[in-house]
Amino acid sequence: MYYYIFDPPIGAKEYEKTAHIKELLSSLGIAGEISQPLPGKTVDDLVNNAISKRYSTIVAVGGMQLINAVARSVEPYDIVFGIIPTLPHEDITNLIGTSDWKTAAEQLKRRRWHPVRLGLMNGNTCFLTPAHIEIPMNSAFVLETPEFSVETVGGSIDIIPLKNETTEGSGLRIQLSGGTQPTRGIMGKLFNKKETAPQQSVFTVPEITIHTADPIQVTVAGTPLISTPVRCTTEGKQIRLIVARGGEQ
Amino acid sequence: MAADQIDTIVGAHVELKGSLRNQGSIQIHGTVIGDVVSDAVVIVGETAHVTGPITAKQVEVSGQVHGSITADEQIELQPKSMVKGDLTTKRLSIKPGAVFIGKSNMTPDASVGMTMDDDGGKKRPRLELE
Numbered sequence: 001m002y003y004y005i006f007d008p009p010i011g012a013k014e015y016e017k018t019a020h021i022k023e024l025l026s027s028l029g030i031a032g033e034i035s036q037p038l039p040g041k042t043v044d045d046l047v048n049n050a051i052s053k054r055y056s057t058i059v060a061v062g063g064m065q066l067i068n069a070v071a072r073s074v075e076p077y078d079i080v081f082g083i084i085p086t087l088p089h090e091d092i093t094n095l096i097g098t099s100d101w102k103t104a105a106e107q108l109k110r111r112r113w114h115p116v117r118l119g120l121m122n123g124n125t126c127f128l129t130p131a132h133i134e135i136p137m138n139s140a141f142v143l144e145t146p147e148f149s150v151e152t153v154g155g156s157i158d159i160i161p162l163k164n165e166t167t168e169g170s171g172l173r174i175q176l177s178g179g180t181q182p183t184r185g186i187m188g189k190l191f192n193k194k195e196t197a198p199q200q201s202v203f204t205v206p207e208i209t210i211h212t213a214d215p216i217q218v219t220v221a222g223t224p225l226i227s228t229p230v231r232c233t234t235e236g237k238q239i240r241l242i243v244a245r246g247g248e249q
Numbered sequence: 250m251a252a253d254q255i256d257t258i259v260g261a262h263v264e265l266k267g268s269l270r271n272q273g274s275i276q277i278h279g280t281v282i283g284d285v286v287s288d289a290v291v292i293v294g295e296t297a298h299v300t301g302p303i304t305a306k307q308v309e310v311s312g313q314v315h316g317s318i319t320a321d322e323q324i325e326l327q328p329k330s331m332v333k334g335d336l337t338t339k340r341l342s343i344k345p346g347a348v349f350i351g352k353s354n355m356t357p358d359a360s361v362g363m364t365m366d367d368d369g370g371k372k373r374p375r376l377e378l379e
Contacts, residue, residue, distance in 0.1 A: 148267025197261035197296040
């Protein structure tokens with residue numbers, strides 16, 4: 001029933017943690033087939049293997065990179081996706097209600113799942129956790145949505161797929177941090193009285209296109225996936241993600 | 250209003266052009282050129298410049314607005330605000346120091362609160378009307 005894809009452990013501590021996780025899964029009665037990506041065997045290969053063997057639940061056990069890679073691979077299929085994080089991360093807590101591996105493993109047994117939308121970049125690259133773009137401070141960029149455009153200079157952009165339908169509809173939460181105003185001249189900067197005003201911007205949009213002066217990497221969980229310009233939407237299909245009680249929105 | 254109750258925020262360093270629409274609240278601290286529409290509260294911060302109409306349930310202005318403001322419930326002009334455009338609402342509050350150039354249209358059950366500035370014993374209104 002359960003197919004586990006583990007991050008290859010590095011070092012004694014990770015080997016120990018991997019062993020503890022396997023022990024816990026057995027004690028919970030949810031042990032299953034265990035695999036890990038290797039040279040010549042990608043995450044896609046492992047997921048295809050699980051699908052061909054008719055497993056109903058695929059679980060990613062590892063860090064953010066593996067979790068996002070497995071989520072991208074399982075998206076086309078009608079199966080349940082589980083996560084056991086081996087490192088605490090706020091994005092994981094937001095997703096499944098915990099970033100503790102023991103609690104996450106116990107959640108798997110309850111199989112309380114919730115539909116979650118993936119983000120989609122340039123029509124073919126899915127992301128489960130926020131995508132991030134770091135813009136140099138002297139570099140202008142433009143965000144375009146169906147309703148408006150935003151222009152600013154420098155800072156960072158976080159693109160967060162909304163987990164499910166909200167009162168605003170499905171879509172993306174966009175957070176801009178830092179930056180300076182594009183039209184401010186030197187006198188404006190010298191006599192700037194605006195630094196006490198909130199610097200962060202937050203929008204919810206169905207889709208967004210980001211243009212930068214030069215190509216800038218878009219990363220998910222620290223992994224560069226593509227470069228700007230990038231068009232982000234939410235994938236039409238949802239994946240069924242196992243969450244903690246109260247982890248649903 | 251707590252930050253987690255604001256659904257949309259336009260930061261101080263941002264210039265937005267187009268239509269900014271949200272069912273939830275909107276807080277503006279940068280520049281908006283276009284219309285702003287909310288089913289809840291619109292807050293125009295001290296550093297904000299809005300050029301275009303604002304429509305919401307409640308509107309609170311501390312910055313600059315060039316355009317009409319329509320609020321089902323209330324419009325509040327704070328001391329450092331400057332509004333050039335017509336106001337339409339049920340309740341209007343204009344604090345001392347606010348600058349308002351335009352017409353005010355009060356809807357049924359309207360009430361207006363204008364705080365007069367006390368200047369050496371002579372009370373003078375701190376608003377200008379066309």
